Amino acid sequence: MQRVASKLKGYSIGAKDGxxxxxxxxxxxxxxxxxxxxxxxxxxxxxxxxxxxxxIALGRVETDGKRVPVSLTKQQVENSPDIDSRSITxxxxxxxxxxxxxxxxxxxxxxxxxxAFPGSLAAQQRMEMSAREEDxxxxxxxxxxxxxxxxxxxxxxxxxxxxxxxDDESWEIRYIVVDTKNWWPGKKVLVSPEWIERVSWSDSRVxxxxxxxxxxxxxEFDPDKLDRDYEERLYRHYDxxxxxxx
Numbered sequence: 353m354q355r356v357a358s359k360l361k362g363y364s365i366g367a368k369d370g371x372x373x374x375x376x377x378x379x380x381x382x383x384x385x386x387x388x389x390x391x392x393x394x395x396x397x398x399x400x401x402x403x404x405x406x407x408i409a410l411g412r413v414e415t416d417g418k419r420v421p422v423s424l425t426k427q428q429v430e431n432s433p434d435i436d437s438r439s440i441t442x443x444x445x446x447x448x449x450x451x452x453x454x455x456x457x458x459x460x461x462x463x464x465x466x467x468a469f470p471g472s473l474a475a476q477q478r479m480e481m482s483a484r485e486e487d488x489x490x491x492x493x494x495x496x497x498x499x500x501x502x503x504x505x506x507x508x509x510x511x512x513x514x515x516x517x518x519d520d521e522s523w524e525i526r527y528i529v530v531d532t533k534n535w536w537p538g539k540k541v542l543v544s545p546e547w548i549e550r551v552s553w554s555d556s557r558v559x560x561x562x563x564x565x566x567x568x569x570x571x572e573f574d575p576d577k578l579d580r581d582y583e584e585r586l587y588r589h590y591d592x593x594x595x596x597x598x
Contacts, residue, residue, distance in 0.1 A: 354526060354578055355413065357495050357516040364419045365392050365405065367426045372397055375420060378495040378518075379404070379437060380525055382553075385545035386463050387523040388492065390420070391437050402437050403429055407470040407523040408454055428452075440492045469522050493553075502557045503530050503543065505564045510535055513558065517542065517578065526595070528558070529573060535564075540573045542586060546595070566590060 363375045373394035380387050389404040411421035422429075433447045442458070449456055455473055460466035464473040501513045511532035516525050527542040549559045570589050571582060580596075587594045 353413075353520050354517050355520050356529070356575055357518050357525075358499070360390075360413070360420070362418070363413070364417075365390070366419055366421050367424050367429060368422075369425050372422070372426055372429055373403070376402065377437070378516075379440070379492050380495060382491045382493050382551065384463055385525040387495075387518055387525065388457070388490075389437070391494075397426075398430060401434060403432070404435055404437060404448070405429075406448075406452075406454070406457075408457075408464075408473055409452070410470070413520050424452075437492075437494070440490050442490055445490060463522060463524060471521075500556070501551075503528070504557055504559050505562050505567060506560075507564050510560075510562075510564055510567050511541075514540065530567075532567070536568055541567055541570055542573050543567075544592070544595070547590070547592065562590065 357378055360375050360378070365372050365374060373392045373396065375390055376393040377391040378387050379389040379391060387407060389406055390410070392403040392405055394401055394403050405422060405424075409422050409424050411423060413420050431451075433444070433451055435444045435448060445458075446456070455465050457464050457470070457473060462468055464470045467473050495516055499513050499515060503510050503512060511530045511534060513528055514531040515529040517527040517529060518524065519526050525545055527544055530541050530543055532539050532541060543560055543562070547560050547562060549561045551558050566589070571585050574582075583594065583596075
């Protein structure tokens, strides 16, 4: 199911033996644009600490109850490595994954190791493998921090990042929600991370390989009508192959 990222904020997080807090933020890597961690606000339980939870441990998101179940105990979470969500290195991630005994998601060639889904990675037998890369930077970004970045087409600004649409099975970011109100009032559009040419993180600006006219004439985004029919129209308009096409 595809979800608006910001709507997950505040959802309660339930371990096997009780709630541990609520969703505060989402961290994604800027190479594959995939959510790697939920940042949990555990102030009522573990004051002064922000806990990271990998999608590997997440169950199906419960929309009606606004809850995210986790296949871990409170003690497991409490004893997990204390990682600063603002400065995660591969060394930190290795320590985290070693603690839970999970295969490393960054080894295997797919979005989640050798699979497209985090649940499949959790079921794999752990093997001895190299955990380190020459680049210790995990390229992790806060979804909240990126909201507000300017979006620039090939011939000028088109708006800013308002939100993200995520797939809650693979936890990939499928789309960036672009608010064009400062350029084309009243319209919101979707842009796939695949159409990004580059990102200037220092300037808070995302450059996409689309023209302003193409965006202006493209299908308008309505969160209540985000289905495959809309996606097919979106990809046809930009003459791009759909992510669901193998």
